[in-house]
Amino acid sequence: MARIPGQEWDSSTLHDRSRAWFVTKWPGNYAGAPDMEMLFVIEIPNSRCLCMKLFPSAGRGWEHQVLNDLAATHQAPDALITDDTRLQHVLVTVGSSFQQPAIAYLDKPITLMPAIHRCLVSLTEILNQPLFQSQLSTEKRNEALELWRIGYNDRDGASAV
Known part of the structure; x- marks a missing residue:
């Protein structure tokens, strides 16, 4: 991965005001919903989970809308990072659509x-x-995931915006 001078993506804090989102997804069968996909987004460096939810895997590209919706409700990041090669093109496209484009x-x-x-x-x-x-039901599983997300963000004051 390319490094931006003065930043360490593998540390728990960044040395400036830069923010990044780590974005990945898994098959829904990990959560008992084989016809779904789980999208996970965590904000770096404050370790705030922005999204952990099951979504219908109704085709390619559904992640674009979800990430754009997140950027509309949260400050868009400076960088988007993934560990999933299949998501790299999504992050490039979404990141370039932000008012202040993000690097992928x-x-x-x-x-x-x-x-x-x-x-x-x-x-x-x-x-x-x-x-x-x-x-x-997927609805009940998403409710449980949302409760986990809220609880995770509330630990040790991590949800401070």
Whole structure:
């Protein structure tokens, strides 16, 4: 991954006001919804989860609208980072559409960044809980994921905007 002078994407803090979103997705069957896809977006450096939700996998490109909607409700980032090569073109397209265009990166080991790793561990815990797994509807699973997202953002004051 290219580095921007003065910034370390693999540290828990950035040295200036730059912000990035780590964006990835997984098959919905990880959450018991095989006809869906899970989109995960975490804001770096403050480790605030912006999106953890199941979406219908109704075709290619649905991620564009979701990311544009997030940028409309949250300050658009300076950079978009993914570990998924299939999402790289989405991030390039979405990032260039922002009023202040964002740079897109592909960085496979970014999930080893401590802040992202801690978030993924927490997320894995909820996905493995029997109460979560017993939810039959996608709506109920998304409600549980949203409660997790809110709780995760509220830890240690991390949700401060």
